[in-house]
Amino acid sequence: MPSIPRAPVHLVLVSLSLLWTMPSLGLLVSSLRPPEDVLTTGWWTVFRHPFDITQYSLENYRAVLGAEGMGQALLNSFTIAIPATVMPIAIATFAAYALAWMRFPGRQWLFMAIVALLVVPLQMTFIPLLRAYRDLGLTSTFPGVWLAHSGYSLPLGIYLLRNYMGALPRDLIEAAAMDGASHLQIMTRLVVPLSMPAIASFAVFQFLWVWNDLLVALVFLGGTPTVAPLTLTLTNLVGSRGQDWHLLTAGAFMTMVVPLLVFFTLQRYFVRGLLAGSIKG
Amino acid sequence: MAQVKFESVTKRYGDVLALGDLTLDIGDREFLVFVGPSGCGKTTTLRLLAGLETVTTGHLYIGDRQVNDLSPKDRDIAMVFQSYALYPHLSVYDNMAFSLELQGLGKGEIQQRVQRAAQQMGIEALLQRKPKQLSGGQRQRVAVGRAIVRHPAVFLMDEPLSNLDAQLRVQARTEISRLHRELESTVIYVTHDQVEAMTLGTRIAILNQGVLQQIATPQTLYSAPSNKFVAGFIGSPAMNFFDGALVEMADQLWFKAEALTLALPPTALAQYRRYVGQRVICGLRPEDIHDPRYIPPGTVTTPLKGIISHTESMGHEIIVYPTLGDGQTYAARVDRRSTLAPGDSGELAVAIAAPHFFDPHTEAALTTAVDGP
Numbered sequence: 001m002p003s004i005p006r007a008p009v010h011l012v013l014v015s016l017s018l019l020w021t022m023p024s025l026g027l028l029v030s031s032l033r034p035p036e037d038v039l040t041t042g043w044w045t046v047f048r049h050p051f052d053i054t055q056y057s058l059e060n061y062r063a064v065l066g067a068e069g070m071g072q073a074l075l076n077s078f079t080i081a082i083p084a085t086v087m088p089i090a091i092a093t094f095a096a097y098a099l100a101w102m103r104f105p106g107r108q109w110l111f112m113a114i115v116a117l118l119v120v121p122l123q124m125t126f127i128p129l130l131r132a133y134r135d136l137g138l139t140s141t142f143p144g145v146w147l148a149h150s151g152y153s154l155p156l157g158i159y160l161l162r163n164y165m166g167a168l169p170r171d172l173i174e175a176a177a178m179d180g181a182s183h184l185q186i187m188t189r190l191v192v193p194l195s196m197p198a199i200a201s202f203a204v205f206q207f208l209w210v211w212n213d214l215l216v217a218l219v220f221l222g223g224t225p226t227v228a229p230l231t232l233t234l235t236n237l238v239g240s241r242g243q244d245w246h247l248l249t250a251g252a253f254m255t256m257v258v259p260l261l262v263f264f265t266l267q268r269y270f271v272r273g274l275l276a277g278s279i280k281g
Numbered sequence: 282m283a284q285v286k287f288e289s290v291t292k293r294y295g296d297v298l299a300l301g302d303l304t305l306d307i308g309d310r311e312f313l314v315f316v317g318p319s320g321c322g323k324t325t326t327l328r329l330l331a332g333l334e335t336v337t338t339g340h341l342y343i344g345d346r347q348v349n350d351l352s353p354k355d356r357d358i359a360m361v362f363q364s365y366a367l368y369p370h371l372s373v374y375d376n377m378a379f380s381l382e383l384q385g386l387g388k389g390e391i392q393q394r395v396q397r398a399a400q401q402m403g404i405e406a407l408l409q410r411k412p413k414q415l416s417g418g419q420r421q422r423v424a425v426g427r428a429i430v431r432h433p434a435v436f437l438m439d440e441p442l443s444n445l446d447a448q449l450r451v452q453a454r455t456e457i458s459r460l461h462r463e464l465e466s467t468v469i470y471v472t473h474d475q476v477e478a479m480t481l482g483t484r485i486a487i488l489n490q491g492v493l494q495q496i497a498t499p500q501t502l503y504s505a506p507s508n509k510f511v512a513g514f515i516g517s518p519a520m521n522f523f524d525g526a527l528v529e530m531a532d533q534l535w536f537k538a539e540a541l542t543l544a545l546p547p548t549a550l551a552q553y554r555r556y557v558g559q560r561v562i563c564g565l566r567p568e569d570i571h572d573p574r575y576i577p578p579g580t581v582t583t584p585l586k587g588i589i590s591h592t593e594s595m596g597h598e599i600i601v602y603p604t605l606g607d608g609q610t611y612a613a614r615v616d617r618r619s620t621l622a623p624g625d626s627g628e629l630a631v632a633i634a635a636p637h638f639f640d641p642h643t644e645a646a647l648t649t650a651v652d653g654p
Contacts, residue, residue: 174360175360176368179427
């Protein structure tokens with residue numbers, strides 16, 4: 001490879017990163033400014049005296065969390081996202097183990113059928129699912145949306161985990177079987193600990209996907225405010241308080257902060273997840 | 282307590298025959314080695330016994346129980362894998378304790394048994410390490426330690442030394458031999474390395490293409506191979522084979538081939554009289570061909586002419602490759618003082634008492650009138 005001088009490369013990378021960070025930074029700063037300031041001057045004016053504490057306030061957040069119902073929505077988002085992450089992981093882990101390491105007739109066909117489900121657009125499933133939900137009384141309930149998210153993510157989850165587990169050395173599984181472990185013990189004591197990188201990256205993906213999801217929540221939860229997640233409430237906020245930037249920015253930043261935290265704490269799994277299957281770790 | 286018995290055991294993968302009609306009795310405390318070229322069915326045999334593969338037809342017994350349908354954990358066996366298959370996320374201690382925990386033993390007993398096994402293997406200092414922090418030799422010890430901690434009736438070992446370097450391998454071989462004496466249990470060992478087989482086995486079973494060729498003590502395999510395959514497989518360099526015929530001249534039996542005319546000892550005529558006039562294959566071990574100047578005392582020889590094609594000096598001996606009258610190159614193991622050099626049209630000496638004879642069609646060893654029907 002021809003060697004590229006380092007300094008220009010770094011310069012370009014740093015400026016690109018700054019450019020990309022700009023909108024989020026603006027959002028954060030605006031959300032912390034009093035409404036009058038937001039409406040009269042641009043957010044960058046705070047940098048005239050960046051350490052002047054008096055120009056910031058948490059009032060917007062108080063308003064959004066309380067009166068605008070984002071507090072309830074934050075809770076709802078967690079209530080939706082955590083089970084909707086745990087459930088598919090649990091199911092996909094069992095399924096992936098069975099598909100990778102248990103011998104039963106039709107195993108390959110079953111796996112192919114599951115992989116084939118990856119191409120089904122989720123929009124196709126709304127009408128039949130909604131009908132079923134209506135009959136089962138699952139519309140506008142948390143279990144309904146948990147099941148929907150689980151179902152949508154299972155093909156990818158099973159596919160990723162099965163491939164990862166299938167790449168574990170056969171000798172290990174056989175050694176455990178000879179040591180007296182049942183399938184369940186092989187799975188819980190050997191395969192799951194060894195598949196942690198894949199399980200963690202799938203968990204990060206799934207959590208972020210569910211957290212950021214608007215479509216599925218809108219379809220299966222409808223407009224019911226008691227169960228609406230952040231994304232729904234924020235959209236409604238845009239409708240009802242479209243001019244109040246101080247509230248919108250505070251609401252938007254609250255929605256963002258959880259994915260940001262997840263991303264920063266679990267970054268290495270995120271990157272590894274992107275590479276899942278392409279290289280052996 | 283732990284004899285192992287194969288009764289007409291056959292294993293097929295679809296149309297491929299992996300193991301054909303194996304009948305074999307392995308005695309208690311025996312060290313049986315399965316050896317053969319790759320793809321000969323030796324590993325399949327071990328996996329059948331381990332319960333990792335299912336028998337297609339036939340019966341398999343461990344002790345007095347038929348184990349065809351028992352799962353691996355119910356067979357009272359332990360296996361050492363070629364790759365060692367140590368659990369990478371567990372410490373050495375937990376690797377060894379794994380099977381004991383699954384058996385539901387108490388903490389105290391587990392600790393005691395792991396300590397004892399670690400002591401036997403000399404790995405006490407490594408118990409808290411993870412497998413990736415160990416060298417190859419240490420991993421191998423842990424793998425054996427994990428097997429012995431269970432006190433199984435039968436040990437299965439699948440080429441456990443093949444990932445070690447040459448020096449460690451010799452050391453580990455001695456150790457396995459010592460363990461076998463100490464543990465007093467049955468060991469079934471698979472290898473493709475005939476040196477391992479000869480040095481470790483109380484008996485050796487040679488397999489080729491899924492068929493048992495011969496099972497015997499190392500000495501018998503060497504001195505009385507039952508067919509041409511076994512004769513060629515045991516010994517390095519391999520036995521030399523000559524196509525020729527047995528003829529009788531002047532009350533003496535001769536073997537005549539294009540490259541070799543060999544007068545056989547007087548007793549041979551009585552032994553092989555019924556093959557006189559027939560085509561046979563004669564096998565001569567390289568160690569029975571000598572440099573005429575350094576013939577061991579008391580050896581009766583017949584001369585052999587050839588051109589030395591190349592030589593390999595091993596220090597304690599020299600391997601000489603002469604090209605004989607039929608244009609083929611053979612191997613001879615001669616005394617280290619020999620000065621035979623490539624290009625010499627040298628004369629070699631064949632010990633006449635040593636030949637093995639095989640049927641050219643069946644490749645089975647010819648039966649002598651003394652021991653045959």
